[in-house]
Amino acid sequence: MPSRKSLLFLCLLLPVALSAQKLDLIPDARQPTPVVAPASTEAELALKIIQVPKDLKVNLWAAEPMLANPVAIDVDERGRVFVSETYRYRTSTLDIRHYMDMLELDLSSRNIEDRAALIKSVFEEEADQFKIESEVIRILEDTDGDGKADYSGIFADGFNDPLSGIASGVLAKNGKVWFTTIPSLWLLEEGDTPRTASKQTEIARGFGVHFGYTGHDLHGLIFGPDGKLYFSIGDRGTHIRTKEGNLIDLPDEGAVFRCDPDGSNLEVFAKGLRNPQELAFDEYGNLFTFDNDCDNGDSERLVYIAEGSDTGWRNGYQYSLLGGAGPWMLESMWTPRHEGQPEYIIPPIANIEDGPSGVAYYPGTGLHPRYQGHFFVCQFRGSIASSGIYTYTLKPKGASFELDDKQLFLKGVLPTDVTFAPDGKLYLSDWTPGWPKSTKGRIYTVEHAETEAGDLVKQTEALISQRMKSRSTSELLNLLAYPDWRVRLEAQFELVRQETDPALLYDQAKGGIFGFNQMHATWALGQLVPGNKKAAGYILKLAKEGTPEVKAQALKLVGDHGLAQGYQTLIAALDDDSDRIKYHAALSLGKLGNPEAAEALLGLLLLNNDRDVYLRHAAVKGLVGCVNKSMLDKASTSPFRALRIGALLTYRWLKDPAVARFLQDSDVTL
Known part of the structure; x- marks a missing residue:
């Protein structure tokens, strides 16, 4: 048995064993100003090979030099498109696979301060090169209504912290833009100068403990029906002290978080994920993600994100000394539930196609009614021949769900993200062929011509673009039953902002025949509960007497509050x-x-x-x-x-x- 002195000697040697070895950055022309390719006919030619169902039409909405390297997109209530663009990808935001000599040091990092110190110790005088390239939030707009963008400008930049990851998540709403780029969650606010973020506030910091794999970043921004902001991180890890003083310490796994819009009350919703690129709620308030595989023979996973769950992945599995991702593969942790699987994990609903990135749930209007209840998922595989967009539908199974159907929706592009705009069209961002960043990028739209011309789509666009502040309580209550999820949700949020009488919401929520107005009225009551005893009382009543879905939501709110x-x-x-x-x-x-x-x-x-x-x-x-x-x-x-x-x-x-x-x-x- 070793003596205490010998153990002490070994402990003293450990830092030496993990001491930094000087490495050189891979040479690259790092530029402080984004370089974007000039206009060409390439995008129009590429349009000709995109395939969609026969009753749908694809149009080119924007191309270089209006944008480049699009990672995520969002469309605000005015139809303006916000694009998170990466210029640091694999040149300033490194991929550990290109610097394996510092793998052990990277894995030993426990917080972002450790990684900052690692950059300085390993790259020495080259560490300043991590500050050259900046990520960008770009704003695009069709000002003349001809169906194509004619304005492009930088909404925000300056995201060149040595720790900065790739620009990965963007969510635009009412003059505010939430933006995720490791190590921070940002709130960007448009001021007196249009199309420019006059105020940039870092509302949370501490994400991205490891270099890890690029792309396993901070992303997935979405508002839930509880009014909370949800987002995700890949297995680059998190170590953060919240505004309330709570420690979140998940340095070796991906996770889903939620917080208030100002970054307060940040908490872990689920953990054990590998790279949940985006999140999506269905109209019943269920949260899903489409997680990526580890390239060791496993498959991507469709995951119902159960609150408080652990889906089992840890960063170290990627580099397991056992090879082949260790227990992840040996115990088939990546497959739907089976005998012999670790009992502590929540397994996926189903295994799906490679490379899930952007995700959107059909809001209810715009395309053909056959897309009700569909998730649209980008499959990013580095080649237009094998990439595209799939749709998935689910059906209830016990307390969870099972896969009902999947279909190839679109192919012929390398899509990074997908979203639905107020005009009823599906918008998708195209990376253009290949894995490396380029100087190019496109945005296409998909529309259903017959539906697009209908009154419902026009009415929906008007309701979203005009916002809800000017509407009466009676109008807002009626809109809780509107066919489009986005309109219902905004009406709900406005009723909460106006501090509507809980009795009026209860009248909507109760009843023997289910309707989505009941769900949104129940969620609105939940948002009103803090400081409102009357709203709390109605939640307690609905937990006893509501229709099954309303009862389930009310029971959830009893615990939440x-x-x-x-x-x-x-x-x-x-x-x-x-x-x-x-x-x-x-x-x-x-x-x-x-x-x-x-x-x-x-x-x-x-x-x-x-x-x-x-x-x-x-x-x-x-x-x-x-x-x-x-x-x-x-x-x-x-x-x-x-x-x-x-x-x-x-x-x-x-x-x-x-x-x-x-x-x-x-x-x-x-």
């Missing part, structure tokens, strides 16, 4: 026939933190008997919040495996040493 008066309602909901209702009730019991709920949650585990992994997850997270050690100890020795595995998973989340007792369990899988 810590409404302890709803405890018995949550307990009763664990016996509901609907797995979805039981799922939300169990999660909310964990948020209330009443230890007495443990018995009912263990009963749910027993009844579920490991049938539904999402329902088990909800029960376990409920137990984690309740922290009833005596009940867990009893469950850990139960003759029923469903209770023992539930106890084990709960101990795991709590980081309780009691997990060790399962080394003696008669079931070797535990």
